[in-house]
Amino acid sequence: MIAERLGICQDTARKWRRRYCEQGIEGLADAPRPGRPRVFSARIVAGVKALACEMPTSSGTPLARWTCPELARHTAASGIAPAPSASTVRRWLADDALKPWQHRSWIFPRDPHFALKASRVLDLYQREWEGEPLGEDEYVLSADEKPGVQARMRIHLPLPPGPGRAMRIESEYHRFGTLAYLAAYDVHHARVMGRCEPTTGIRPFTALVDQVMQSEPYASARRVFWVVDNGSSHRNWAAAARLSDAYPNAQMVHLPVHASWLNQIEVYFSVIQRKLLSPDDFEDLDELAAQILAFENHYNAAARPFDWKFTRTDLNRLLARIRQHDRHAPHPLAG
Numbered sequence: 001m002i003a004e005r006l007g008i009c010q011d012t013a014r015k016w017r018r019r020y021c022e023q024g025i026e027g028l029a030d031a032p033r034p035g036r037p038r039v040f041s042a043r044i045v046a047g048v049k050a051l052a053c054e055m056p057t058s059s060g061t062p063l064a065r066w067t068c069p070e071l072a073r074h075t076a077a078s079g080i081a082p083a084p085s086a087s088t089v090r091r092w093l094a095d096d097a098l099k100p101w102q103h104r105s106w107i108f109p110r111d112p113h114f115a116l117k118a119s120r121v122l123d124l125y126q127r128e129w130e131g132e133p134l135g136e137d138e139y140v141l142s143a144d145e146k147p148g149v150q151a152r153m154r155i156h157l158p159l160p161p162g163p164g165r166a167m168r169i170e171s172e173y174h175r176f177g178t179l180a181y182l183a184a185y186d187v188h189h190a191r192v193m194g195r196c197e198p199t200t201g202i203r204p205f206t207a208l209v210d211q212v213m214q215s216e217p218y219a220s221a222r223r224v225f226w227v228v229d230n231g232s233s234h235r236n237w238a239a240a241a242r243l244s245d246a247y248p249n250a251q252m253v254h255l256p257v258h259a260s261w262l263n264q265i266e267v268y269f270s271v272i273q274r275k276l277l278s279p280d281d282f283e284d285l286d287e288l289a290a291q292i293l294a295f296e297n298h299y300n301a302a303a304r305p306f307d308w309k310f311t312r313t314d315l316n317r318l319l320a321r322i323r324q325h326d327r328h329a330p331h332p333l334a335g
Contacts, residue, residue: 040084045092048075048084052093052100066100068093108322111256115319118256119312121227125187125264126311129225137222141212142264143184144229145200146272151176151288154281169279176284181272181292182208184226185265190303192268192296196289205233206242213247224250229260267306271299 003013019027052071056063063070069086076083084092093099111117120129127134134140152173159168182204183194193212197204209226218224226243228234234243240252255262276295282288 039082040080040088044075044080044084048089048092049096049098051075052098065103068101071100107258108325109256109258109319111258114256114259115315117254118259118262118315120253121255121262122310122312122315124225124227124253125308127188135222137217137220138224139189139218139221140187140225140227141184141218142187142227143182143205143208143234144260144263144265144269145205145231145233146181146183146269147200148178149181149277149288149292150178150280151282151285152280153283158279158281167279169281173281176282176288179285179289180204181269183265183268183296184208184212185268187227187264187308188305190305191300192303194293194296196292200231200233202233202239202242206246209243209246209250213250221249226250226252227255227263228252229255229263230257262310264306264308268299272296 002017003010006013016028048071051059051074052066056066056070059074061070061074067086068090072084072086072089075089123129124134124140127140129138152175154170155172155174156170158170161167180197180200181194182197182200183192185192193208193215195204195208195211197207212218213224224247226234228239230236233239234252236254240254243250243252260266272292272295276291282291
């Protein structure tokens with residue numbers, strides 16, 4: 001009857017009824033549990049975790065970031081006895097995946113029109129422009145330069161990998177100078193078009209534009225959007241005017257300042273850096289340039305568009321979080 005009314009099994013109802021009959025109301029309290037009793041209360045554990053989520057300077061500690069030994073030492077200095085060890089603190093933090101000794105670099109947006117500029121580019125990635133879908137004869141290119149690519153030849157030949165042994169690369173090398181790799185990436189057709197130049201600048205970038213815009217399908221396209229950052233060779237309205245004067249069907253779209261992470265060509269640059277340029281072993285600049293262009297052809301043969309998932313909605317969420325951390329963020333950031 002009791003089990004049915006409370007929705008519990010009969011054994012549970014029988015156990016608590018027997019304990020009440022034998023010990024009275026005191027029998028309903030939890031019995032002592034086996035094992036070593038808790039040394040640190042939940043309040044102390046929560047306090048250490050809260051401290052780990054603050055900057056050390058907020059508590060007057062001259063540190064750039066917390067470590068487990070420093071957190072344990074700070075806790076002991078506050079008068080808690082016994083003081084937790086560094087391993088105990090590490091175990092507490094691991095329960096909530098807290099790692100205050102790690103850090104990542106980032107930058108707050110300072111462009112007053114960040115949301116507007118970034119949203120236009122994200123719309124282009126979704127094949128939209130000013131609220132209208134792009135046509136089949138309209139293209140989106142992401143372009144930039146990778147300067148200072150070094151031609152370095154190892155003093156000894158690399159050793160190939162073997163069973164239980166990684167590839168071995170000689171740490172000493174000869175330098176043969178640097179070059180710049182300029183490239184444009186067709187966002188929706190996964191095609192890279194690049195060239196190597198002695199340096200960056202307006203003339204090398206113009207040569208890249210000519211190379212792309214004088215080839216099909218871009219020469220006869222209705223519109224070709226060039227997504228670029230704010231590098232010196234394609235900065236502000238003057239660069240946009242040069243592009244549209246030379247090719248009326250081309251339009252330059254600038255990213256906000258400090259927003260190269262929204263430029264898809266940077267993803268390709270990371271690919272070529274990992275797959276060709278690291279580790280490097282090139283006899284001279286000519287071989288370096290030849291290998292870069294050969295990799296470009298190799299990449300294009302099997303390339304697929306990047307699975308770009310960051311949308312205008314994600315951007316608005318990001319900017320909302322940033323405003324919570326930056327009291328001086330201007331209102332135009334909200335877009």
